[in-house]
Amino acid sequence: MHIKSGDIVEVMAGDDKKVKGKVLHIDRDKGKITVEGVGRVYKHVRRSQRNPQGGRLSKEMPIQISNVLLVCPKCNKGVRTGVKLLDSGVKQRVCKKCDASLGEISKSKKKAAAK
Numbered sequence: 001m002h003i004k005s006g007d008i009v010e011v012m013a014g015d016d017k018k019v020k021g022k023v024l025h026i027d028r029d030k031g032k033i034t035v036e037g038v039g040r041v042y043k044h045v046r047r048s049q050r051n052p053q054g055g056r057l058s059k060e061m062p063i064q065i066s067n068v069l070l071v072c073p074k075c076n077k078g079v080r081t082g083v084k085l086l087d088s089g090v091k092q093r094v095c096k097k098c099d100a101s102l103g104e105i106s107k108s109k110k111k112a113a114a115k
């Protein structure tokens with residue numbers, strides 16, 4: 001699974017099934033991912049000096065990383081992704097359905113070696 005923060009993913013299981021959102025945070029150790037608008041919980045806040053309005057704060061809870069798929073802009077839905085190695089040495093994510101590029105996942109090895 002080659003997902004990074006800032007990606008748009010679609011939830012494939014659970015209460016937020018079919019919801020698309022931006023990846024806010026990934027916890028690879030725990031296999032969890034936080035997606036904007038997904039797994040949202042509300043916390044009621046009393047009026048205080050810091051929060052004079054009081055009210056509700058919303059916060060996204062992490063969900064299983066295996067429950068999301070990267071969204072292909074061409075297919076406009078969550079898709080399985082493959083990896084393509086370009087001649088330049090760059091690894092690219094590709095949509096397994098339409099073969100569209102979904103961005104680089106690693107820089108050229110030649111460049112990395114020069115560092």
Ligand SMILES: [Zn+2]
Binds near residue numbers: 073075097098100
């Ligand atoms: Zn596609």
